[in-house]
Amino acid sequence: MSEFATMLKGHIDGHLDTIKRLDDCGAVLSAIADAWVTALKAGKKVIFFGNGGSAADAQHLAAELVVRYRINRRALGAIALTTDTSILTAHSNDYGFETVFARQVEALAQPGDVVVGISTSGTSKNVIAGLKAARESGCVVVSFTGQNGADCAALADHAYCVPSPITAYAQECHLMAGHVLCEFVEAAFRD
Numbered sequence: 001m002s003e004f005a006t007m008l009k010g011h012i013d014g015h016l017d018t019i020k021r022l023d024d025c026g027a028v029l030s031a032i033a034d035a036w037v038t039a040l041k042a043g044k045k046v047i048f049f050g051n052g053g054s055a056a057d058a059q060h061l062a063a064e065l066v067v068r069y070r071i072n073r074r075a076l077g078a079i080a081l082t083t084d085t086s087i088l089t090a091h092s093n094d095y096g097f098e099t100v101f102a103r104q105v106e107a108l109a110q111p112g113d114v115v116v117g118i119s120t121s122g123t124s125k126n127v128i129a130g131l132k133a134a135r136e137s138g139c140v141v142v143s144f145t146g147q148n149g150a151d152c153a154a155l156a157d158h159a160y161c162v163p164s165p166i167t168a169y170a171q172e173c174h175l176m177a178g179h180v181l182c183e184f185v186e187a188a189f190r191d
């Protein structure tokens with residue numbers, strides 16, 4: 001087997017092993033799906049944030065809700081706090097990166113909004129601070145983490161904790177579950 005083929009097989013095996021252990025997450029994911037639908041039906045929004053690949057996931061999922069996932073339906077309120085470079089740079093430069101999401105949550109989150117903080121390590125300080133701010137703002141708090149997500153889960157109403165310490169597998173399982181959540185939400189808003 002080539003070196004690449006060996007790597008590919010290793011990644012697929014690790015990915016499948018992690019996916020297989022997600023059965024335990026069905027109840028929490030169902031609760032998150034209900035929370036998204038309840039908030040959106042009440043005219044509230046879903047707010048996402050995370051670092052690196054999780055910033056991309058935050059943007060990806062916000063886009064699915066605002067635009068569409070698979071079917072045409074009305075626009076749904078969602079925003080990723082990872083996209084405005086003026087806010088990101090001004091806040092990091094003037095106050096520090098640790099509160100870059102908390103500040104935006106303070107500015108934008110309303111009681112009843114759902115706030116989704118994504119961290120594969122579960123230890124990123126800016127994600128933890130953002131979740132704390134969401135609690136203080138009266139939001140429904142959701143964490144997406146890898147297996148060491150206790151600090152985020154302690155702040156969350158619903159904690160989706162992928163049973164892997166490997167960033168890539170956690171990211172892949174976050175996006176997979178995010179897509180199912182979007183599918184469920186779209187079904188609830190079918191015309």
Ligand SMILES: O=C(CO)[C@@H](O)[C@H](O)[C@H](O)[C@H](O)COP(=O)(O)O
Binds near residue numbers: 123
């Ligand atoms: O995508 C990857 C690795 O797959 C990286 O960009 C990764 O997201 C970054 O290192 C993040 O800073 C990790 O943060 P976190 O998920 O531990 O909160």
Ligand SMILES: [Zn+2]
Binds near residue numbers: 053168171
């Ligand atoms: Zn990545």
